[in-house]
Amino acid sequence: MSGLRVIPTWRHGQERLYVYGEDGRNVAWYDRDTSRVNLLTEVYREAVLDALRPFVVGHVTVGPPPVPTPAELARLSLHPDDDLAPNRPGEALLIALDRAPAPQRRLRGDPRRRALAAQQLVGGALDGLEGAGWRVLHSVPLPGGSHVHHLLIGPGGLFALHVLPAHRQRIRVGDPMVTAGRGEPEPLLLRVRADASRASFALTAEVRAGLVVVEPTALDVQAQPRGVTLLTDAELPGLARTGGLLKPADVEALHAMARDRGTWERV
Incomplete structure (x- = not known):
């Protein structure tokens, strides 16, 4: 998937990088504090990682968002x-x-x-x-x-x-x-x-x-x-x-x- 946009946002005191598609839908986000890329669907896995590559440092965990408590x-x-x-x-x-x-x-x-x-x-x-x-x-x-x-x-x-x-x-x-x-x-x-x-x-x-x-x-x-x-x-x-x-x-x-x-x- 091409045309992904990465937008930094502060939520609840934490910095996250949100990845949006061409239609404006959120497809993933990267949480710096936990070094985790949360994918809303596996379809965009490679495209999301390519878009985030300039922002990611070190090893990251990739997967679906954790189940809310x-x-x-x-x-x-x-x-x-x-x-x-x-x-x-x-x-x-x-x-x-x-x-x-x-x-x-x-x-x-x-x-x-x-x-x-x-x-x-x-x-x-x-x-x-x-x-x-x-x-x-x-x-x-x-x-x-x-x-x-x-x-x-x-x-x-x-x-x-x-x-x-x-x-x-x-x-x-x-x-x-x-x-x-x-x-x-x-x-x-x-x-x-x-x-x-x-x-x-x-x-x-x-x-x-x-x-x-x-x-x-x-x-x-x-x-x-x-x-x-x-x-x-x-x-x-x-x-x-x-x-x-x-x-x-x-x-x-x-x-x-x-x-x-x-x-x-x-x-």
Whole structure:
């Protein structure tokens, strides 16, 4: 078959070279990460290899596309509007600020912006764990207008993480009360545990509650929180060293379930 075109494309963070026929149909693709040429039909085998020869380095495997896993099938069937995976850290706050910006003459900074900066910092650190086999979803919506700031799924289990901005503040943690600086104590740990409980119900799996305190001057734990993992943003990379609870296939299956907006509609 003559007239094949090779077009490079980025999909899901991976570079692929797609091979198209004269009629515009896709006949094969080359995945650089796996060094595999996936043929949609053996009829074009030699023509496809000739077209890809300038781009291929070293030994490659040639054959039909691998059978999709259940997690991949779930992702492929998910409507884009219902897919939470593209959510940015602080997605709910970004939308709120876009719809209702703070008054320009406000003497003190908009607390939503401080919360957004904290969630973006934590989100960036969590995204960096993907190389260690973790998956993360940001700003997972719950009925009633609440959000799980970050849902982390990986070898060490599942965590529903709530972010507390504490730049240049002393944080005192009791149970369930949390006090930031000179502010009034708030029963924040009740919400943290409730969000994790709702996530456990939605995913039919144990989800541990976590409170991430961002950039505090000091963290005074007066009473160890019951059932809540307490850590600062500087301690987030340590989560990558936990493991032994979930296999990679389980991580992918739970991530596929969690990224579906419909999973969270009845919790």
